[in-house]
Amino acid sequence: MTVALHLSFPAGRYHGTAWGHHVNEGEIDWPPSPFRILRALVAQAYRDPRGVDRGLLERLLKKLAARPPAFDVPFTSRGHARYYQSLNDPDLDKKVRVVDAFVGIPPDETLVVQWEGVELEDDERRLLTRLTGSLTYLGRAESWCDARLGEPSARAVGPGEGEGEVVSLLALRHDAESPVDVLEQTTETMRKQGAIVPQGTKRVRYFVAERAPVEPASAHLDADAAIVLLSGTVKPLAIDTVRIADLYRRALLRKLGDDAPSVITGRANGERLATGHKHAHYLPFDPDQDGRLEYILVTAEAGFDHVVLEAMRRLRYLRLRDGTVHDVRLLEVGSLAGFRDRWPEWPMGVARQWISSTPFLLNRHPKRRGGGWVDTPEEQLRRELAFRELEPASIERVELRHLRGGRDLRWLEFRRWRAKQSPAIAQAFGFRLTFERAIEGPITAGFGAHFGLGMFEPVGPAAEGEG
Numbered sequence: 413m414t415v416a417l418h419l420s421f422p423a424g425r426y427h428g429t430a431w432g433h434h435v436n437e438g439e440i441d442w443p444p445s446p447f448r449i450l451r452a453l454v455a456q457a458y459r460d461p462r463g464v465d466r467g468l469l470e471r472l473l474k475k476l477a478a479r480p481p482a483f484d485v486p487f488t489s490r491g492h493a494r495y496y497q498s499l500n501d502p503d504l505d506k507k508v509r510v511v512d513a514f515v516g517i518p519p520d521e522t523l524v525v526q527w528e529g530v531e532l533e534d535d536e537r538r539l540l541t542r543l544t545g546s547l548t549y550l551g552r553a554e555s556w557c558d559a560r561l562g563e564p565s566a567r568a569v570g571p572g573e574g575e576g577e578v579v580s581l582l583a584l585r586h587d588a589e590s591p592v593d594v595l596e597q598t599t600e601t602m603r604k605q606g607a608i609v610p611q612g613t614k615r616v617r618y619f620v621a622e623r624a625p626v627e628p629a630s631a632h633l634d635a636d637a638a639i640v641l642l643s644g645t646v647k648p649l650a651i652d653t654v655r656i657a658d659l660y661r662r663a664l665l666r667k668l669g670d671d672a673p674s675v676i677t678g679r680a681n682g683e684r685l686a687t688g689h690k691h692a693h694y695l696p697f698d699p700d701q702d703g704r705l706e707y708i709l710v711t712a713e714a715g716f717d718h719v720v721l722e723a724m725r726r727l728r729y730l731r732l733r734d735g736t737v738h739d740v741r742l743l744e745v746g747s748l749a750g751f752r753d754r755w756p757e758w759p760m761g762v763a764r765q766w767i768s769s770t771p772f773l774l775n776r777h778p779k780r781r782g783g784g785w786v787d788t789p790e791e792q793l794r795r796e797l798a799f800r801e802l803e804p805a806s807i808e809r810v811e812l813r814h815l816r817g818g819r820d821l822r823w824l825e826f827r828r829w830r831a832k833q834s835p836a837i838a839q840a841f842g843f844r845l846t847f848e849r850a851i852e853g854p855i856t857a858g859f860g861a862h863f864g865l866g867m868f869e870p871v872g873p874a875a876e877g878e879g
Contacts, residue, residue: 436510471536526568582610660740668719695710760852761869774836811842824839836859
């Protein structure tokens with residue numbers, strides 16, 4: 413017999429920090445660990461105004477803990493919000509940043525958690541029905557949920573089965589003498605024991621593959637832009653912009669396999685595209701200017717079809733050669749023009765003045781000819797911008813990129829090549845561009861422009877005609 417718990421989230425969000433992680437790391441316990449689910453049932457037992465017989469509760473939990481459950485996981489997206497909370501200090505500028513990470517779930521989707529091979533007595537099933545029916549949230553209090561017992565899902569996958577993203581979830585040990593005692597452990601008790609996770613628990617490895625989104629595949633056929641979230645314990649440095657962009661493209665190509673279209677490869681019939689810059693740009697950026705990358709803007713004038721968007725959705729991490737792993741999540745899909753309303757930060761802003769955020773690198777060697785220089789960095793930049801039908805009124809060099817907090821980055825600190833490809837010369841340049849009218853971003857130019865090099869950010873007011 414199979415016991416299946418159906419969970420839906422009316423607010424469209426699930427909040428729950430993964431065991432062993434600080435809230436500001438942004439690591440989410442998804443799908444909800446078996447330990448968290450059983451602990452929620454114990455909490456409901458204490459809230460039951462009629463009272464719950466402890467012996468009956470122990471019998472029920474022992475049966476559910478005998479084998480880790482299987483999961484049928486709906487389509488989700490990931491996001492976070494940041495709050496700067498007061499420290500109650502006389503200096504009002506002193507605040508602490510709190511990261512509120514969450515999983516976005518369509519309210520009409522259902523997460524199925526099922527325990528297979530469980531035979532419940534009538535009183536045990538009545539108790540489980542009562543506890544699940546009164547469950548109003550799972551994880552943090554804002555993770556509203558509706559819970560009920562329902563039919564098993566044929567798509568549910570147990571530990572070590574199937575394919576998908578590898579996750580390690582906390583579960584009760586099957587040989588725990590008293591499941592209630594294990595689930596009642598407090599943080600204070602764990603600290604006294606020097607334990608990171610509650611005693612009487614174990615880690616269970618799952619391969620989680622989400623169901624495809626409910627929307628039809630053709631829903632985003634006109635999409636020409638996507639926002640990808642970079643998350644994890646440590647976010648990549650801004651100086652590694654080209655490295656992260658190249659890694660994302662390579663990972664996306666692996667997901668697409670032989671179906672990779674020219675908008676992603678930049679090639680057709682084995683040859684480089686000769687249609688300007690209509691294929692994809694991969695532009696990592698850090699909107700809060702702290703020197704660490706938080707998002708990747710993927711955009712292409714030619715647009716993305718559902719095959720590419722599905723590959724983006726399935727891409728979950730980037731692995732560096734040194735073993736470092738960065739999580740990635742497709743956050744939003746739409747039009748670049750539409751993003752400008754919701755993402756006014758660079759690289760999608762609108763302004764008359766733009767300044768380098770990553771170094772501009774040369775495709776050609778400057779040469780001395782007729783007593784003067786040709787193919788200077790300024791000339792090459794003007795030529796590159798002309799390809800994009802942009803003509804700045806003035807160009808001036810800048811030596812540093814300024815970060816929040818007063819830190820500066822020299823252009824030579826940035827990684828300036830990808831794989832086997834390198835610029836004409838290793839020297840790097842930064843510029844301030846001024847246009848006669850407000851220009852819409854993103855603006856990229858020079859070597860590696862499709863991978864975040866030669867990228868500019870808006871400066872000052874966006875209104876046309878203002879200086």
